[in-house]
Amino acid sequence: MKVVRILLKVGLGLVIIIVVFLAVSLAPVDETPYRQMTYYTQTRQRLEQLPTPAPARSLVRAGWSRVNITPPYTTPTGGYGVRRGQHWRVVSDSIFARAIVLDNGGTRVAVVGLDLLITPPTVTEALKKRLPEVGLRWENVYMGAIHSHNSVGGWAPGLVGQLIAGGYDEKIVNRITDGVLAAIRQAQASMAPVEIGFGQTDASDHITSRIAHSGPTKPLDGQIRLLKLRKQTGESALLCSFAGHATLFDGRNGDYLSRDYPGSLVDRLEKKSANFALFLAGAVGSTAPTPRGKTDFEEIRNYAGDLALRIERTVPQIETRPDSSLAMLTLPLDLREPHPRVIGNWRVRPWLFYAVYGDYPSDLKALRIGKTVLLGTPCDFSGEFVADFKPLATRKGVNLMITSFDGGYIGYVTPDRYYNRSTYETRDMNWFGPYNGAYFEEMMMGLLEKIDGRK
Template identity: 85%
Template sequence: MKFIRILLKVLLGLVVFILLFLAVSLAPVDETPYQQMPYYTQTKARLAQLPAPPAAKAPLRAGWAKANITPPYSTPTGGYGARRGKHWHVVADSIFARAIVLDNGGTKVAVVGLDLLITPPTVVEALKKRLPELGLRWENVYMGAIHSHNSVGGWAPGIVGQLIAGGYDEKIVTRVTDGILTAIRDAQGNMAPVEVGFGQTDASDHIYNRIGFSGPTQPLDGMIRLLKLRKVTGESALLCTFAGHATLYEDSMWNYLSRDYPGSLVDRLEKKSADFAVFMAGAVGSTGPQARGKTDFQEIRNYAGDLALRIERTVPQIQTKPDSALAMLTLPLGLREPHPRVIGNWRVRPWLFYAVYGDYPSDLKALRIGKTVLLGTPCDYSGEFVADFKPLATQKGVNLMVTSFDGGYIGYVTPDRYYNRTTYETRDMNWFGPYNGAYFEEMIMGLLKKI
């Protein structure tokens, strides 16, 4: 009997501990409309206070360069799923930081593309300290990533960082940061006057909506978009965006370090379409790739090859013209309290989220180059939103390129009508609660109007 009494006391104590832990760790989802929240008021005020871009003082000049950031030793694989931080051991293709620097005498901007899963928030914090070495600030940098799930990991501390990118290694953060700075520095060293042009081609048949199984969805953005820069020497650079998730390697292929299909695509573009190419993931939230091939390697070759064929038909039609327009806006983004849902409509409290993930600042970015505007988001941003921006872009007479992973990472942002669907994108990866879709749209529209 004494043993039973002790056992009951232990069980009771355990139950009380669990109940107390749940009481301090969980809270109901806050469904207050975002327009009534302090973070909205603060971000809207910041948007209104963004200064008008300086006028051009000279014709547009640009330079470009890349730096190899492949580590000389094995690292965790930066990806989700069954990878779980396992180390790659085979370099299928090298990893780069690529930069295009532009200047019109009034504004100088660096456009940086990373061959990583996302732009690591730890790298962003390091860049904020070191960019002044090159005469730049974070507010003058437009970042993007290819979103390969088979690239270098080790750049994110915390439990969630461990799941996404494996064990944290500060040397990786330093290596990526150094590579970005090297690419920018080298790009600044070969700047020359450029003409600018834009083109696009449809590849909607190469993507599908991953949340489509849960109910009706709207069309995704399936356009390949191309910004072409051409020097007077004839040398050219191509910035390419597309919304297919770079997940052609299966989870079981974690042993390979690779840029997935964007790497194969860029390599081909640099052989046939331009002297230099940069790929950035477009609005990839909930967008899966439609692949063909018996092996992952065949899928990558076929997928990149077909995209390249469409681009190769489009590039000769792009007319480049002199244009001195260059403007950059960076909007620090306030957010609702963290809202990862765990049980029904209950979410973890902020202290627990920040303890396992970290608290990183996030921005929305807008960059105008000639008659093209790039809009950068700190998330997997849904391609369903892109159609909503087109009427305003047409009214303003600009072309539009929407990208994901511009800095701090806040999970997925999908249309609010899907918030209660039990899918990976809308539940597991919606980290900041309801109404983010409408909130992001309003702020991005504001940036588009200002730029």
């Protein structure tokens, strides 16, 4: 009987510990409409107080460059959590930091593309401190990534960071940051007057909805968008965006360091369509690629090759003209409390989320280059939103490119009507609760309204 009493006490103690832990760790989802929340009011005020872009003093000048940031040693492979920090063994293709610097006498900005899964928040924080070394501030930098799931990891501390990117290594953060700064320096050294043009071509047949299995969905954004810069020498650069997830390497195949299809695409564009190319993942938050091939390498070659063919037919039709329009807006975002759901409609409390992930600032970005506006988001942003922006972009008379991974990372942002669907994108990776879709759209449209001051 004594043993039974001891076991009962131990069992009761464990139950009490579990109950207490759940009480301090979990809370019900807060479904208060976002416009009634303090985070909305603060961000809205911040949006209204953003300064008017400085007037142009000259036509746009630009320069571009890339810097190889491939580590000289093996690292974790950033991407699929199932790899549990597995290191790549073979460099299939090198990875780069790419930069385009633009200036119109009143504004200078840098567009930076990283051959990584995302723009690591740790790199963002390092750049905020070090960008003055190249004469810039974070508010003048537009970031993005190719979203390859077979690139360098090791750039994120914490439990969630380890699942996504493997064990943390500060040397990797420093290497990426150094590469970005070097690419910006080199781009600044090559600046010259440019003509600017925009083109696009459809590749909707190359993507499918990742959440369609859970119920009806709306059309995705399947456009390849191209911003062309051309110097008087004939040298040209292409800024390319597309919404296909760079997941042609299978999650079990973590042996190779690779840029996936965006790397293969950029390499081909630089041989046939431009002297320099920079790829930014578009609104990838609901998309999967439609591969064709028997191996990962064949799928990448076929996928990139078909996209390249469409681009090669489009580029000669892009008309470029001198332009002085250049403006940049950065909107720091406040968010609802962290809301990762674990059991039914119960979510973890903020202290636990920040303990396992970290607390990183995030922004929305708007960049106008000529008659094109880029909107950058700190997340996997759903392609279903893009159609909602078209009426406003048409009224403003601008072309629109929406990209993901501009700095701090907050998970997936998908349409609010899918919030209660049991999918990876809408449940596991929705980290900041309901109504984020409407909140992001409102703030992004506000940036689009404000970027050139015209109503």
